Amino acid sequence: MVSESISLVIPTYSRPSDLRRLLDSIARLEGTIPDEILIIDDSPNSETSEMVEIWSKQHEFGVKVIRSSKRNGPAAARNVGLNEAKGEIVAFTDDDCVVDRKWLHELIKPFSEDKSEVIAATTGSKITAEITGPLTGYYSFACSWTTPRRYIDTANCALRKNAALSIGGFDAYYKTTALEDIGISLKLVTNGLKIRFCENAVVYHYWPEDFHYFIRKAHEGGYGLHYLTEMYLNASLAPEKRQLLLLAGWKPHEMGPPSFSMIRLLADGAYLGKEWMLKGMKIRSLGPNLLLWYISKHEMKKGYLEAKSKEQCL
Numbered sequence: 001m002v003s004e005s006i007s008l009v010i011p012t013y014s015r016p017s018d019l020r021r022l023l024d025s026i027a028r029l030e031g032t033i034p035d036e037i038l039i040i041d042d043s044p045n046s047e048t049s050e051m052v053e054i055w056s057k058q059h060e061f062g063v064k065v066i067r068s069s070k071r072n073g074p075a076a077a078r079n080v081g082l083n084e085a086k087g088e089i090v091a092f093t094d095d096d097c098v099v100d101r102k103w104l105h106e107l108i109k110p111f112s113e114d115k116s117e118v119i120a121a122t123t124g125s126k127i128t129a130e131i132t133g134p135l136t137g138y139y140s141f142a143c144s145w146t147t148p149r150r151y152i153d154t155a156n157c158a159l160r161k162n163a164a165l166s167i168g169g170f171d172a173y174y175k176t177t178a179l180e181d182i183g184i185s186l187k188l189v190t191n192g193l194k195i196r197f198c199e200n201a202v203v204y205h206y207w208p209e210d211f212h213y214f215i216r217k218a219h220e221g222g223y224g225l226h227y228l229t230e231m232y233l234n235a236s237l238a239p240e241k242r243q244l245l246l247l248a249g250w251k252p253h254e255m256g257p258p259s260f261s262m263i264r265l266l267a268d269g270a271y272l273g274k275e276w277m278l279k280g281m282k283i284r285s286l287g288p289n290l291l292l293w294y295i296s297k298h299e300m301k302k303g304y305l306e307a308k309s310k311e312q313c314l
Helices: 016-026 047-058 074-084 103-113 134-145 161-166 180-190 211-233 239-247 258-268 283-313
Strands: 006-012 036-041 063-067 089-093 097-099 119-128 156-160 194-205
Touching: 006 016, 006 074, 006 103, 016 036, 016 047, 016 097, 036 047, 036 074, 047 063, 063 074, 074 089, 074 161, 074 180, 089 103, 089 161, 103 119, 103 156, 103 194, 119 134, 119 161, 119 180, 134 211, 156 161, 156 194, 180 194, 180 211
Parallel strands: 006 036, 006 089, 036 063, 119 194
Antiparallel strands: 089 156, 097 194, 119 156
């Protein structure tokens, strides 16, 4: 059993009904519960705060809402939570998820087994909650590719607070999701810290069956990948840190689903095997997934090149 105190941080933006669904699942946790819940609200209105106030009166949890004066993005919100957290271990999930009853218990278990405190982070399994069409089918396939993972997923992770602060927390380089989970993972690894994968720590993620959302997320991923390759995977990275990544078993094509892998091939010249295209695919979803993979590959490349172009104009 972990003796350290635990804070749970949830960034949110204008999704009170989704957040309520998540909080209801947190209320059903078994074995381990957080000592506090911090909700970092980027919303321009008070709907989230009002919902949380009503929910808190119905449940015996210490919940605190921290509102931002402007939309700073999920990475910045997580940093606010990390700094405000009273717990020695800080867990994270997202407002469009629900957690398994044993989620937190399984997620923090490795910290009690690690006497040297070399394990700085844990992460678990992310399963698509509903498959309602080809888009959610694609996300389900993509998630299966990253389990078990070598990097943390911010929808399902826990960090030692001191370790996370010592490396500067999350990189808030863009105001939207832009692979900041891979960024902080690389910072952990290159500083000699370890990430433990906990298969039984499960969250269920609700993806929208929305084509505009799909294109936007792929495009934002291109921006994030530009930053990551410039910061961690280019030739200017100190040789000893590149060696650390190799020793840790990090390979660019293992750091994300196939759509991410392809842009990494374009970004840093990493070799990509041929087997990945069919790995884990079910025959009935092969056609839609290949089409979606092609579209997302194009958008990732476009986002990467635009980010590169903007940097050159500064």
